Structures are given as structure tokens and as C-alpha cells.
Amino acid sequence: MKLLLIEDDTTLFNEIKERLSQWSYEVYGINDFNHVMQEFTEVKPDLVIIDIQLPKFDGFHWCRMIRSHSNVPILFLSSRDHPTDMVMSMQLGADDFIQKPFHFDVLIAKVQATLRRVYNYNTEQVSIKTWCSATVDFERNTVSNEIGSIELTKNEMYILKLLIEQKNKIVSRDALINSLWDDKRFISDNTLTVNVNRLRKRLEEIGLGRFIETKVGQGYLAIEEDSP
Template sequence: MFKVLLIEDDITLYNEVKERLSQWSYQVYGISDFGRVIQEFTDIKPDLVIIDIQLPKFDGFHWCRNIRSHSNVPIIFLSSRDHPSDMVMSMQLGADDFIQKPFHFDVLIAKIQAILRRVYNYNTEAINLKTWCGATIDYEKSLVANDKGSVELTKNEVFILKLLIEQKNKIVSRDNLINSLWDDKRFISDNTLTVNVNRLRKRLDEIDLGQFIETKVGQGYLAIEEENV
């Protein structure tokens, strides 16, 4: 799991980016004291830094310069400022990319993945594979397989399963699922969510996994993973 340090003082944006990146299995950290960014950076030891330009006490350029004096960690600027000189300055200070606000989340995640691939040379197949309850889930191929066999899921079903197992043993609300699917341009409604979850559970029943997707009436859904499964 890659660690991302998000140096952003807009708490609403921070929480939104953290939630979305967490769905992609990134571990996201924020800054508690904007006067001690380097100290917190050193404690966290992130694999990637995302930083805004306009920050309390010192701007993002100041902290980028300081981070670069300590580390070659990849840095992405995320800013509402669009003057060419800001982009040039960020590159001159050693940043890897500059994304202007407002931005589409798909663009951010694509840039993060591209930078991590280049810097850490990790295998992209590992990101598309997940183990859960003794089964292997291939997100790219929409396949779930265990010693009972394998089943192919629809894109909606595998998307829902991914959201659930990334927060395994925790209830994921119906609103959260619907909003995530809507943001992904799948335009799913409350009724179609129920249909998709029921179909997902029925497909997983074919390889004895359906029991591990629970419905919590009035709350949402839960993907269980037991220690001995």
C-alpha cells in the first residue's frame, strides 16, 4: 500500500481526495501543523506528496524546496492558481506534475499511477489483483476465483465488490455506494443498486462466497473477511 501525504488546508477537499484515494488502496495522510511540514513528512515517510501552493504560514513552493533538500519523493502540485509562472516554478523546484483545480478525479489517479510506475517500477497487475476470503479478484478481468471455481462479474458488480472489500468488515452505506458509482459515470439508482448487489451475491454463491456479503437493513452493505477463511 503506497502512502500519500496530502498537504492541503482545505479540509473539504482533503477529505474528498482522501476518501477517493482510499478506494484505490492508497494510505492518505494530512498535515496537523502547517508550521512543521518537514517534521511530519519525515515521520510519515510518504511514497508520494500532493501539495497545494496557497498554504498557511509558508506556501507550497517553500515546502517543495525543503522536501527536495531531504528526499527525491515524487511531488504533485494541486492548485487553483493557473499562471504559467506557477507551473514553471513548480517544475524548477523538482515537482513531477502540476494539476489545476478544479480537476477530474480520474485525471489525478491516472497521474499518480503513472508517476508511481515510473518511480517505483511496480507491477500494475498487482494493483488489479486482490485477495479476499481465500479468493483472488482480478479487477481488470472482472473475475473472482477460488478452489470452488471462478465467476465473471459485470463491471457494476466488480466495482461494488471492490468498494466493499476495500472497507472490509465495515458497513458501506447505500448513499456512499450510489455516489461512488454515480461519480464513476455509471449513473446507478437506489433500485438498481439493490438489483446489482443481489446479482453480485448470487454470482458469488456459485463459489460459496455470497454469505460474506451482508445486508445491514437501513444502513448499507458489509463485506466480511474472517481470519480463518
């Protein structure tokens, strides 16, 4: 999916672009803040992220302009902490508001949740995936290999999908919690631990438990093969 990031801070723009690109999003910026709408039309983004403080016109102005032409989801970024900013952004039709400074995992989780909600981009969109020589069926909530087949709860399968989509990369606890929270599944840190432990025990039944690793103080990792 294509994301348009309307942000004039080059350092922050590059950091956000790098993080979102790791999740396979195409991130575009604005080359000329005099022609934001022209560049918006050329990119045709699936989601827009707008900073409030911008050169020429502020983010509220561009939100109004975008909303007059499109229903594309919009997320606001702001270093200002006045509650009227959040109220104004919602009144203009924004989908969410993120306060600076923010944790990148929170931003990514909000982007994912918004895209799922708007485009029905959910765990069932890609129904079958192969991981560690096993077949993972997201519609039936099953994982099968030559040893056997297990059925997972929806929460367990949702966590497994988030992990194997980023296989061999650490997914932080904050990213998991925020993604699950926005999906209205659960918000408790302890509940996340319980669900991951239960998922690992279920995977052990078909010899895959060792492929879900806990990285203390960081998060969880789904590996494609045994670690060295």
C-alpha cells in the same frame, strides 16, 4: 502506499482523502503548518501532494525543502492558472501539476501513474488473482476456469485488472482513459470502447462476459457475482 496531502482546505482535504482511501492508499495530512518537514519525516510518504497556496510558506517552499532531503514523487495542486506556476513546480522537481478545479478520477489516475513510474508499480506486480472463480494471470495475460482458458491482449488485461481491482464498483471512463493514457497505451475514447467490447467477447468464451457491465454515462463495472 502512504500519501502526504499538504492542503489547508479542510473540505477539499477530506474529499481527496476519502477518494484516495477507496483505492487503499493511506492518506495523511498536516496538523501544524509550522512543522511540515517534521511531519513529512514522521510519515515517510511514498508520494506527496502539495497545494501552492498554504499558510506560513507556500507549496514551492515546501517542495524545495522536501527535495533537499528526499526524491519522493511530488504532485502540485493549484487554483492559480498562471503558466509560470507550472514551470516553477517542474523546475523545483515536481512530477506533475494538477489545475483546480479537477475531476477526482484525473487525480487518482495521475497518482497511480506516478507511483507506477517511480516504484515500478505495474500490472505485473501481483501476478495472479481470483475473480468469479476464475484464475487471472497478469504475467501470462490469461483467464482460466473450468470451461477453458483464454489469452488477452495487454490492453485487454490492463483494463480487466483496473476493473477487478475495484470489483463491484463503477470505474469511470475518464479514470480508465487517463490511466491508460499515462501508461502510454492509448488515449482515444473510441479505442476504449472497442477494447472493452473485445474484452467482454473474449470473456464470453469461458462464460464470464456478463460479469463486465456497462453503466451508461458512468463507466464500467466488474461484478463478482450476478447482479440481483
